[in-house]
Amino acid sequence: MAVRRTAVLTASTVAGIVLLLGLKPHQTALPAIAGSGGSTAVAPPTAGSASSRPSPSSNSRGSKGGKHSSGGGGATGTYAGAVEQTPYGPMQVEAIFSNGRMTDVRALQTPNDSGRSQSIAASSVPTLTREALAAQSAQxxxxxxxxxxxxxxxxxxxxALDRAGA
Structure with a gap:
């Protein structure tokens, strides 16, 4: 009886190890923060990361694309974000504000190195836009x-939000 128990335990251990070794780790883990309702959200870039710094040369519309209203209601105008390089091509959006409220986000550039990248961008960007407008942030x-x-x-x-002062 003890031999049979040892054989089952050994076989189970080997099977578990094989399954664990078969898991492939993620290539890039996105930073996450706790969002509302216990969901996980993508964290905004840190101030020290090079890709999060606005750069006039990476902004096709110029950093003066937006205007601040004088009535104290917040930003009004269109603010282009920096061009972010992904492994599949550049990504750039612009945020449209009216009296401090983000009313739309438009993709200026999306990853386009292949048909698959274009398809992924075409299906994911509308979802990301809905999420951003609902959250009124990049979180x-x-x-x-x-x-x-x-x-x-x-x-x-x-x-873009940083440029708008939002």
Whole structure:
């Protein structure tokens, strides 16, 4: 009886180890913060990261694309975010504000190195836009299967928000 128990235990241990070794680690883990409702959201880029700094040369519309209203209601205008390089191509968005409220986000550039990248961007960008408008920030959930596009979107949007002073 003890021999049989030992054989089953050994076989179970070997099977567990094989399954664990078969798991492939993620290539790039997106930073996450706790969002509302216990969900996980993509964190905005840190101030020290090079890709999050607004750069006039990376902004096709110029950093003066937006205007601040004088009535104290917040930013009004269109603010282009920085061009964020992903492994599949550049990602850039612009945020449109009216009296301090983000009313739209438009993709200026999306990853386009292949038909698959274009398809992923075409399906994920509308979802990311809905999330950003609902959150009124760049602290949104990444789209499953579009990690790089989501990360580039969030970083470019945060850059636009920074330019708008939002």
């Amino acid at each position: 949104i959930q990444a789209v499953s299967g579009a990690s790089y596009t989501s990360e580039g979107y969030v970083r470019s949007l945060q850059s």
